[in-house]
Amino acid sequence: xxxxxxxxxxxxxxxxxxxxxxxxxxxxxxxxxxxxxxxxxxxxxxxxxxxxxxxxxxxxxxxxxxxxxxxxxxxxxxxxxxxxxxxxxxxxxxxxxxxxxxxxxxxxxxxxxxxxxxxxxxxxxxxxxxxxxxxxxxxxxxxxxxxxxxxxxxxxxxxxxxxxxxxxxxxxxxxxxxxxxxxxxxxxxxxxxxxxxxxxxxxxxxxxxxxxxxxxxxxxxxxxxxxxxxxxxxxxxxxxxxxxxxxxxxxxxxxxxxxxxxxxxxxxxxxxxxxxxxxxxxxxxxxxxxxxxxxxxxxxxxxxxxxxxxxxxxxxxxxxxxxxxxxxxxxxxxxxxxxxxxxxxxxxxxxxxxxxxxxxxxxxxxxxxxxxxxxxxxxxxxxxxxxxxxxxxxxxxxxxxxxxxxxxxxxxxxxxxxxxxxxxxx
Ligand SMILES: Cc1cc2nc3c(=O)[nH]c(=O)nc-3n(C[C@H](O)[C@H](O)[C@H](O)COP(=O)(O)OP(=O)(O)OC[C@H]3O[C@@H](n4cnc5c(N)ncnc54)[C@H](O)[C@@H]3O)c2cc1C
Numbered sequence: 001x002x003x004x005x006x007x008x009x010x011x012x013x014x015x016x017x018x019x020x021x022x023x024x025x026x027x028x029x030x031x032x033x034x035x036x037x038x039x040x041x042x043x044x045x046x047x048x049x050x051x052x053x054x055x056x057x058x059x060x061x062x063x064x065x066x067x068x069x070x071x072x073x074x075x076x077x078x079x080x081x082x083x084x085x086x087x088x089x090x091x092x093x094x095x096x097x098x099x100x101x102x103x104x105x106x107x108x109x110x111x112x113x114x115x116x117x118x119x120x121x122x123x124x125x126x127x128x129x130x131x132x133x134x135x136x137x138x139x140x141x142x143x144x145x146x147x148x149x150x151x152x153x154x155x156x157x158x159x160x161x162x163x164x165x166x167x168x169x170x171x172x173x174x175x176x177x178x179x180x181x182x183x184x185x186x187x188x189x190x191x192x193x194x195x196x197x198x199x200x201x202x203x204x205x206x207x208x209x210x211x212x213x214x215x216x217x218x219x220x221x222x223x224x225x226x227x228x229x230x231x232x233x234x235x236x237x238x239x240x241x242x243x244x245x246x247x248x249x250x251x252x253x254x255x256x257x258x259x260x261x262x263x264x265x266x267x268x269x270x271x272x273x274x275x276x277x278x279x280x281x282x283x284x285x286x287x288x289x290x291x292x293x294x295x296x297x298x299x300x301x302x303x304x305x306x307x308x309x310x311x312x313x314x315x316x317x318x319x320x321x322x323x324x325x326x327x328x329x330x331x332x333x334x335x336x337x338x339x340x341x342x343x344x345x346x347x348x349x350x351x352x353x354x355x356x357x358x359x360x361x362x363x364x365x366x367x368x369x370x371x372x373x374x375x376x377x378x379x380x381x382x383x384x385x386x387x388x389x390x391x392x393x394x395x396x397x398x399x400x401x402x403x404x405x406x407x408x409x410x411x412x413x414x415x416x417x418x419x420x421x422x423x424x425x426x
Contacts, residue, residue: 016147188329189215
């Protein structure tokens with residue numbers, strides 16, 4: 001890599017991997033992507049055998065904009081001799097483990113443009129080019145794309161307790177959990193919470209004394225994946241949404257939460273059936289509880305156990321709970337990576353200290369207009385609810401590819417109209 005790249009991608013999660021694959025259609029583009037991990041991994045700490053994608057497999061890294069790409073899920077199936085067997089599974093969504101394997105296979109097909117074991121720590125800008133650096137090497141690029149992903153969200157009061165008996169689900173502590181004869185309390189009733197609850201009841205980490213899940217929502221709320229709701233995850237809706245005012249965007253995205261953050265309905269059904277069997281047929285000794293409409297307010301360590309203080313929003317009373325192990329399934333957050341600090345003064349941030357992002361997913365900044373900083377997974381409140389999800393990642397990669405190439409490599413507007421019309425009736 002002697003000459004400057006046209007595009008350097010920082011992070012190789014699904015979003016930048018999609019960009020690497022989609023941008024290849026412009027063969028003149030010199031692109032390279034970097035990740036600190038030794039190989040592609042997709043939230044692997046919290047993948048279980050019963051963890052399914054919440055998105056159809058055809059919404060893979062590339063197919064939405066280029067079904068002829070060699071990096072499609074279908075090509076992964078064919079090249080690995082899986083096609084016929086896969087068809088017999090009748091699946092529309094695949095396991096998260098297999099999606100990870102598919103992405104890893106894609107990384108092997110394009111290994112010359114991906115570097116693993118490369119943590120980007122520094123970023124400089126000289127008015128013409130960016131220089132990104134690891135501890136040992138520097139790379140120059142005309143444009144960069146930040147795809148550094150999300151990190152665990154930990155409530156402030158919990159920070160002092162973090163350790164092997166009190167941890168966020170996305171951590172090494174989960175792998176090493178010994179639940180035998182312990183009171184396990186899971187905080188958070190989203191998909192990760194219910195998956196850990198179900199796996200703990202099945203004895204994945206040993207036979208627990210009790211397993212309790214606490215949710216601040218009034219129920220274990222289902223994902224809304226109905227047809228009209230799914231139009232939120234379409235380029236046409238993304239186009240219309242981008243034009244409305246910021247305050248309204250926030251309200252709408254919050255209202256749409258369950259189209260993205262709910263629990264897979266079929267998973268809830270299986271969990272319910274498991275509980276029925278365990279309690280009424282098997283008469284299992286494991287004691288379980290689902291406590292909705294509660295918020296964990298504080299935690300105190302008492303010798304070997306934790307005393308948890310909850311507010312019950314149904315009875316409006318305080319409650320106390322005792323736990324030997326507390327697993328936080330309290331979600332994820334974006335944070336602007338540290339390497340941005342050196343050019344922070346050139347960048348426009350919003351009131352939440354997040355990037356202000358243009359329609360083509362470049363951030364608003366005062367550098368030369370030939371040099372763009374793209375950002376993926378930072379724009380839920382600017383572009384819409386689809387942005388942190390995989391559904392439109394291929395399309396977003398096409399938008400970024402066009403912008404970096406400064407020409408139309410992909411058609412990004414050739415879609416029939418949605419059935420729901422938000423724009424003026426013409
Ligand atoms: C458990 C879970 C399940 C999900 N399931 C679905 C689903 O079914 N459907 C769906 O649409 N969405 C799902 N999502 C949401 C979304 O698709 C994922 O969060 C997805 O991983 C986002 O991709 P990403 O590329 O932005 O980030 P990530 O996957 O988080 O990848 C970021 C990468 O950047 C690397 N990195 C970070 N900093 C640096 C640095 N300084 N230098 C080099 N590398 C760096 C990291 O090592 C990492 O590999 C899920 C999210 C979670 C947490």
